Amino acid sequence: MIRHDDGLSADDHLALDVLSLLSKKWHPVVVLTLRRHGTLGFNDLLEHIPDISGKVLSGTLEALGDAGLIERHVTSESPLRVEYELTAAGEDMNSVFESLSNWGNRHLESATPTVLIADSDRRITGMYGDWIATRYTVLRAHNGDELDRSLDDGVDVVLFDEGLPGTDTSAIIETVDKTARTILLVGDRPGTELLEWPCDDVLRKPVVRETVLEAIDEQLDRRDAPTDQRERAALAAKLSFLELIHTRERLTRIDDYRQARDRLTDLEE
Amino acid sequence: MIRHDDGLSADDHLALDVLSLLSKKWHPVVVLTLRRHGTLGFNDLLEHIPDISGKVLSGTLEALGDAGLIERHVTSESPLRVEYELTAAGEDMNSVFESLSNWGNRHLESATPTVLIADSDRRITGMYGDWIATRYTVLRAHNGDELDRSLDDGVDVVLFDEGLPGTDTSAIIETVDKTARTILLVGDRPGTELLEWPCDDVLRKPVVRETVLEAIDEQLDRRDAPTDQRERAALAAKLSFLELIHTRERLTRIDDYRQARDRLTDLEE
DNA sequence: CTGTATCCCCATGGATACTG
DNA sequence: CAGTATCCATGGGGATACAG
Numbered sequence: 115m116i117r118h119d120d121g122l123s124a125d126d127h128l129a130l131d132v133l134s135l136l137s138k139k140w141h142p143v144v145v146l147t148l149r150r151h152g153t154l155g156f157n158d159l160l161e162h163i164p165d166i167s168g169k170v171l172s173g174t175l176e177a178l179g180d181a182g183l184i185e186r187h188v189t190s191e192s193p194l195r196v197e198y199e200l201t202a203a204g205e206d207m208n209s210v211f212e213s214l215s216n217w218g219n220r221h222l223e224s225a226t227p228t229v230l231i232a233d234s235d236r237r238i239t240g241m242y243g244d245w246i247a248t249r250y251t252v253l254r255a256h257n258g259d260e261l262d263r264s265l266d267d268g269v270d271v272v273l274f275d276e277g278l279p280g281t282d283t284s285a286i287i288e289t290v291d292k293t294a295r296t297i298l299l300v301g302d303r304p305g306t307e308l309l310e311w312p313c314d315d316v317l318r319k320p321v322v323r324e325t326v327l328e329a330i331d332e333q334l335d336r337r338d339a340p341t342d343q344r345e346r347a348a349l350a351a352k353l354s355f356l357e358l359i360h361t362r363e364r365l366t367r368i369d370d371y372r373q374a375r376d377r378l379t380d381l382e383e
Numbered sequence: 384m385i386r387h388d389d390g391l392s393a394d395d396h397l398a399l400d401v402l403s404l405l406s407k408k409w410h411p412v413v414v415l416t417l418r419r420h421g422t423l424g425f426n427d428l429l430e431h432i433p434d435i436s437g438k439v440l441s442g443t444l445e446a447l448g449d450a451g452l453i454e455r456h457v458t459s460e461s462p463l464r465v466e467y468e469l470t471a472a473g474e475d476m477n478s479v480f481e482s483l484s485n486w487g488n489r490h491l492e493s494a495t496p497t498v499l500i501a502d503s504d505r506r507i508t509g510m511y512g513d514w515i516a517t518r519y520t521v522l523r524a525h526n527g528d529e530l531d532r533s534l535d536d537g538v539d540v541v542l543f544d545e546g547l548p549g550t551d552t553s554a555i556i557e558t559v560d561k562t563a564r565t566i567l568l569v570g571d572r573p574g575t576e577l578l579e580w581p582c583d584d585v586l587r588k589p590v591v592r593e594t595v596l597e598a599i600d601e602q603l604d605r606r607d608a609p610t611d612q613r614e615r616a617a618l619a620a621k622l623s624f625l626e627l628i629h630t631r632e633r634l635t636r637i638d639d640y641r642q643a644r645d646r647l648t649d650l651e652e
Numbered sequence: 653c654t655g656t657a658t659c660c661c662c663a664t665g666g667a668t669a670c671t672g
Numbered sequence: 673c674a675g676t677a678t679c680c681a682t683g684g685g686g687a688t689a690c691a692g
Contacts (some may be wrong), residue, residue, distance in 0.1 A: 120432055243385050367668085665682090
């Protein structure tokens with residue numbers, strides 16, 4: 115190979131060589147996926163990596179194997195079963211990815227917010243997703259598992275339907291709460307038990323595009339608000355929501371409602 | 384944008400985003416070149432980066448500008464003069480490149496040796512280059528400047544023509560000597576002054592492919608030999624070279640020759 | 653001098669069908 | 673299940689000419 119003089123150091127060339135290992139569309143994704151989940155089979159990888167085709171995964175695995183980043187183990191023939199795992203060199207790529215994400219955290223502040231839509235109905239998550247995809251990065255979840263996994267992904271706001279299967283609504287929202295803002299989607303008229311749910315806002319279905327965007331923007335604006343202000347805003351949102359769908363007379367007859375009103379008055383001072 | 388659940392963390396996605404900044408053929412090269420040379424104009428870059436076309440350099444610079452890695456300064460209109468320099472974010476890519484080259488040093492030991500051919504005649508460097516390009520990474524230099532620059536590049540063996548312009552043969556070889564093995568190419572019959580030149584081997588032009596490959600391989604084999612063995616081998620090579628082209632009678636009449644012979648005998652004990 | 657505009661090539665990777 | 677084989681679409685990037 116004839117290399118022309120480009121005035122770069124040997125280390126620079128080495129860096130470029132390593133970079134070329136990671137510069138294929140799916141190479142780094144496969145490495146990161148194996149790092150996160152440990153040993154995986156061919157189909158496991160196909161499932162974990164959306165949108166990759168079998169042919170390309172095959173090629174990627176071969177290339178990564180040649181590069182010494184992963185190892186291939188045949189666990190059984192007929193039915194053929196193969197497992198892939200990172201080698202020591204592959205694990206050591208951690209330091210590179212760390213350095214990359216550090217750079218990103220320092221200089222790529224301009225990330226678009228991420229919104230997670232959790233609803234058992236794929237048509238719903240699809241529709242809402244399309245509505246807001248132009249402004250945000252959208253993730254979709256259709257059961258408790260998907261939701262759990264997606265929450266690792268740096269979500270800013272969660273649109274959460276109360277009827278998500280495999281979940282205890284209240285418990286889930288409480289977990290979500292720590293890392294993201296939550297907007298609860300309710301189907302039919304909720305009672306004052308709503309006040310107990312630790313969400314930041316409530317929307318009643320059916321809902322229109324404009325309403326969703328407004329609600330999300332509002333939560334994004336308040337992302338960095340202190341805890342007490344957050345509680346106040348959440349309480350106010352729930353109360354005015356209740357007052358919208360129930361008569362005030364009926365509400366004042368309920369203890370929980372009156373206590374919440376008092377609490378809000380306290381907070382507002 | 385709708386992102387499908389791939390089970391990767393937010394930091395992983397960030398790393399992938401940063402990686403995509405560097406995953407174009409010339410992006411990292413431009414960044415590294417600017418880091419090494421500081422502020423450069425468009426044509427400076429074209430010269431420093433062999434094989435890049437104007438169109439592609441233009442596109443690369445625009446993309447890197449958009450990504451916030453470099454800044455564009457117009458220093459004069461008509462004739463238009465533009466300078467490019469790294470931003471703080473661009474400088475900070477250092478840490479990424481460092482991490483990449485560190486990984487390379489740890490896991491990419493299998494580098495092919497690099498041979499630098501220094502001769503004022505491009506036909507010579509071209510021909511020799513073609514001869515050995517299948518086995519080694521080849522660099523070419525045609526004057527003192529090019530040679531100086533290429534020496535940073537982790538060269539293992541230098542094929543050096545004594546008549547290189549802009550160079551003091553002896554001084555240059557002495558510099559080279561510290562990082563690489565040197566094989567001197569001489570045109571006409573050299574005298575015993577050859578003994579003073581700090582090279583590891585001597586070839587007399589014209590030379591054939593086989594001879595060059597042998598000489599290079601020999602030096603590569605001895606890369607890690609201790610200093611005293613190196614001196615012995617070099618002295619032996621020069622002496623047998625002299626003995627090949629001069630009669631032994633004539634040589635023994637020269638003080639330098641006899642002293643060198645004695646020195647070799649000493650070393651061989 | 654510093655770029656666009658144009659045209660063209662080919663490697664990457666997507667879709668689908670088939671095999672051990 | 674874990675891949676090949678085949679075909680095809682796209683776009684990154686090379687060469688050249690030209691423009692501000």
